[in-house]
Amino acid sequence: xxxxxxxxxxxxxxxxxxxxxxxxxxxxxxxxxxxxxxxxxxxxxxxxxxxxxxxxxxxxxxxxxxxxxxxxxxxxxxxxxxxxxxxxxxxxxxxxxxxxxxxxxxxxxxxxxxxxxxxxxxxxxxxxxxxxxxxxxxxxxxxxxxxxxxxxxxxxxxxxxxxxxxxxxxxxxxxxxxxxxxxxxxxxxxxxxxxxxxxxxxxxxxxxxxx
Numbered sequence: 001x002x003x004x005x006x007x008x009x010x011x012x013x014x015x016x017x018x019x020x021x022x023x024x025x026x027x028x029x030x031x032x033x034x035x036x037x038x039x040x041x042x043x044x045x046x047x048x049x050x051x052x053x054x055x056x057x058x059x060x061x062x063x064x065x066x067x068x069x070x071x072x073x074x075x076x077x078x079x080x081x082x083x084x085x086x087x088x089x090x091x092x093x094x095x096x097x098x099x100x101x102x103x104x105x106x107x108x109x110x111x112x113x114x115x116x117x118x119x120x121x122x123x124x125x126x127x128x129x130x131x132x133x134x135x136x137x138x139x140x141x142x143x144x145x146x147x148x149x150x151x152x153x154x155x156x157x158x159x160x161x162x163x164x165x166x167x168x169x170x171x172x173x174x175x176x177x178x179x180x181x182x183x184x185x186x187x188x189x190x191x192x193x194x195x196x197x198x199x200x201x202x203x204x205x206x207x208x209x210x211x
Contacts, residue, residue, distance in 0.1 A: 001125060001126065001129050001159070001160065001163040001202065002159060002162060002163040002166060002202070003201065003202050003203075004159075004199055004200060004201045004202065005147075005155075005158065005159050005162040005163075005174065005175065005176050005199075005200050006059075006175045006176070006197070006198070006199055006200075007152065007155065007158060007175065007176040007177065007178065007197070007198060007199070007200050007209070008052075008056050008059070008060045008175070008176075008177050008178075008195070008196065008197045008198075009152060009177070009178045009179070009180065009181040009195065009196055010044075010048055010051060010052060010179055010180070010193070010194075010195050011025075011029060011044075011179060011180045011181075011192050011193060011194065012025065012180065012181055012182075012183045012189055012191070012192060012194045013025035013026060013029050013030050013151075013180050013182060013183070013189070013192070014026070014183055014184070014186070014188055014189045015182055015184050016184065017186075017187055017188035017189060018188070019187075019188035019189075021188065021189055021190070021191075021192065022188045022189055024192070025189060025192050029180060029192060030151075030180070033084060033088070033150050033151070033179065033180065034084060034150070035082075036082050036083075036084050036087050038087070038091075041087060041088060041091040042091060042094075042095075044091075044179070045088075045091040045092050045094070045095035045097065046095055048061075048092075048095065048097060049095070049096070049097070051193050051195060052195050053195060056195060056197050057097065059175065059197070060146050060175055060177045060197075061092060061097035061098050061146065061177065062098075062099075062144070063096070063098075063099055064099055064143070064144055065098050065099055065142075065144045065145065065146050066098070066099055066100050066101075066102050066140070066142035066144065066145050066146075067089040067092060067093060067098040067099075067100070067101050067102070067145075067146055067147075067148045067177075068089075068101075068102050068103070068104060068105055068145055068146070068147050068148065068161070068165055069083065069085035069086040069088065069089040069101065069103055069105070069147075069148050069149070070085045070105060070147060070148065070149040070157055070158065070161045071083070071085070071105050071106055071107045071132070072084075072085075072107065073107070073110055073111050073112070073113055073114075074107060074109075074110035074111075075106070075107045075108065075109065075110065076106075076107070083103075084150045085148055085149050085150050086101065086103050088148060088149075088150050088179055089101045089103075089148045092148070098146070099142075102136075102140065102142070102145075103136070104134050104135060104136045104138065104165075104168075105132055105133070105134060105147075105161055105164065105165070106132070106133050106134075106135050107131050107132065107133075108131055108132070108133055109131050110131075111123045111127055111128060111131050114153055114154075114156075114157070122153070122154060122156065123156065124156060124205045124207070125156040125159050125160045125163075125202055125205070125207050126160075126205065128156055128157050128159075128160035128161070129160035129163055129164065132160055132161060132164045133164070134164050134165060134167070134168045138168065141169065141171070141172075142169065142172055143171070143172055143173065144172065144173045144175075145165055145169060145172045145173070145174045145175070146174075146175050146176065146177050147161045147162045147165055147174065147175070147176045147177070148176075148177050148178075149161075149176070149177075149178045149179075150178065150179050150180065151178055151179070151180050151181070151182060152176075152178035152180070152181045152182065152200075152209065153181075153182045153184070153209075154200075154207050154208070154209055155176075155200030155207055155208070155209040156207045158176040158178065158200055159176075159200050159202055159207055161176075162174050162175070162176050176200065181196065181209075181211075196211050198210050198211050
């Protein structure tokens with residue numbers, strides 16, 4: 001498994017803050033993303049080119065970058081099942097942010113839900129890595145790949161997913177992008193639109209995200 005992966009994110013949300021902006025970040029950002037609201041995804045991806053720095057787009061969401069969505073925490077047994085990361089990736093490509101979507105990552109077994117796990121009890125990167133497989137038509141050999149998720153907390157899912165993708169495409173540059181990063185260690189957020197570029201690292205079982 002990779003020891004690190006570069007990532008970028010566009011928005012932030014507060015899981016517990018009680019100030020008005022923190023509550024709005026849950027009601028107007030987190031909730032519509034989690035239910036796969038197509039109108040919200042269309043609006044937010046249309047605004048991303050104005051929000052994201054040009055150099056960040058060039059590194060993560062350029063016209064030659066293939067987007068690989070992370071699967072949900074449990075296997076999906078229906079083609080109609082809600083897949084937020086795939087819906088996001090498709091919306092990004094429609095908005096000119098990325099070349100194509102390659103939905104090749106699947107779950108072989110369920111992992112615990114990170115959002116409701118107690119501090120220190122979130123599933124480790126190794127557990128995510130063990131439960132992920134790359135499948136499907138892999139005749140395409142992209143040179144640049146960005147693994148896409150709707151949210152990033154610690155980064156274990158993105159790191160494990162990027163690791164699986166790198167194993168199958170060793171010649172590719174693999175990075176990660178999350179639409180929203182969680183800011184759970186501050187009382188309240190000061191802005192919802194807060195693009196960043198950083199690093200997700202792993203030392204043993206410990207995964208850290210900066211910023």
